[in-house]
Amino acid sequence: MPHAITKSHSSEAVAFHKFNIPDTLNPGHVTVKFLAAPINPLDMLVLADRYPVKPAHHISGNGVLGYDGVGQVTAVADDVTGLAPGDIVVPSRFGLGTWRTHAALPASALQKLSEAPKDMAFAAILRITVAPAYCLVEDMAPLRPGDWIVVNAGTSAVAQMVTQFAAMRGVRVAHIVRDRPAAELAAVKNALLGLGAGLVLTESELETGDGLAQLQALSVALALDSVFGKAGRALVKALAPGGTYVQLGFLAGPNAQLALDAADLFARNLTMKAFRGTAQLGLRSPAQQRELCDWFVRMFNRGDLKLPPLGLERVDWHVADPAAAEWSVKGAVEIARAGVLGQRKQVLVFKH
């Protein structure tokens, strides 16, 4: 029997459901068994009712959580032509509800991968980690070889993918990471430098001004801020004239403020905006989005793109054992919600 994790429509509680999918498929529909689905910061925003795109699928009135993931088609309605049983698929839009073992879905909600990824965890983060990192490097500012990007929350999976896409363009990335014990910091720095990062600084190195001076000596054309507040202001100050600041999130909390000086926009000619993954992907046609994901998978399969070395922890979801699944998945959600320093991105791996 399929099961799923939903968000109560009246609170931030998560619920575990057993449910049935219909025996006969509606026209245009397919059934899918999910193989893997990440727990993203975005999912925590959805849980807190702070994300504009709401869950599109519901069980007992509760929205099915999970906005990214990968599945395998198990059956298709007679009129479906683009998909066949065995195909590997990812969501073609946000809000699909991937934190479930099985689903009956319109074929139009899914996008087939033309090549199966060597590791399903990579396919599971295509939409919300890999594609956004690509769009951040590609769309937010004109970048030329020699330019730098500065990114905070520098151990995040997105930051680690940004470094890889930037390297393909001859652009280096400075990662700002939170302060942590020396041994752990050394491990983090090594992992990021090994991935191609140009520089790794801690928040306090940045705030005491020495790190800021290091950054200001470079040509920092793009700042990617997931923190906001004081940390975001430091990124604004690090930008070279004509640079672009992009807000990805607000880990500093909803009440943090970022103070601008008169000189930031006017004298240094900065631009400030937010990043919306949906909007950026939406600049590409559905065919272009498919090509993009296929290209990511091809690069991953031949080793030119890597899974974030700092970033993944696999959480098993045993389909045959709903009680164990409920316990491990709800626990994983609580871990994600707590946002403890050093916590790696969790990926739910469905054991069918």
Add this chain to the structure above:
Amino acid sequence: MPHAITKSHSSEAVAFHKFNIPDTLNPGHVTVKFLAAPINPLDMLVLADRYPVKPAHHISGNGVLGYDGVGQVTAVADDVTGLAPGDIVVPSRFGLGTWRTHAALPASALQKLSEAPKDMAFAAILRITVAPAYCLVEDMAPLRPGDWIVVNAGTSAVAQMVTQFAAMRGVRVAHIVRDRPAAELAAVKNALLGLGAGLVLTESELETGDGLAQLQALSVALALDSVFGKAGRALVKALAPGGTYVQLGFLAGPNAQLALDAADLFARNLTMKAFRGTAQLGLRSPAQQRELCDWFVRMFNRGDLKLPPLGLERVDWHVADPAAAEWSVKGAVEIARAGVLGQRKQVLVFKH
């Protein structure tokens, strides 16, 4: 004998010079007698060494002030083909030095107006008031009929031109003006509404929230901030989702700060940037810039564009009486520098 106003290279003092222009013109050069030149806020930034484009012409090592204006060609070198004596010309780039009675200049620094304007005061503000107002409406955000612009320093000449260009696009403008005595406020409101403004609010009406609620009920797609600080923040709050904030200046002083909330960029998807008139005009070819200015003059001559009704005060510069000229022009600069509430834009009118 020609005279000119310069900026000391070591201080913010202005100096009055008598000087000579050569009897024989260098190849490619023309002589011009200036007819009118405005005193712009930008000139005050140049005086304070806070504007990136520095004066291009010097007398005794001091930069000649004045970045906009209109003149008449009096003689041309043998090899000059595009200009002839009698032509009305405006600067084709910033920093030319228009606060002088006569100048020998490269023909390439001047742009001929194909139609003489009915009032030289309009020609004198083409580059720094009329063209920027057009670019603000045209270039900064996609505007559709029904959209609103909000602008502070709402009695400025630029704001009054913005309202006229916006009206041509079916876009209305809300002017934020400083608080002032009731009778004067009524006069200001009438003048702006008469020009086509959609709404006029005082700073305190905006800050007490009632005015803000009025603006938020509209579709404010573009905010033009010449003040920064608290007043700029009010403009940010007035924007509709997806809107664009543009910083034009910082009348609140160089130490003012504008605080952003986490929601401004991220949840409301705003974009923030500064306006650079030079950069925007530079997006047009020299031929397109000439067409633009000619189009402005044609509209002005047939009454479709108006001089700012709140905005001009003519200051005579008697060429035959250098002592009187020095006294009146230096006084006008001090008035501009003081920036008193209600002070109109001053235009130097050369009496040859």
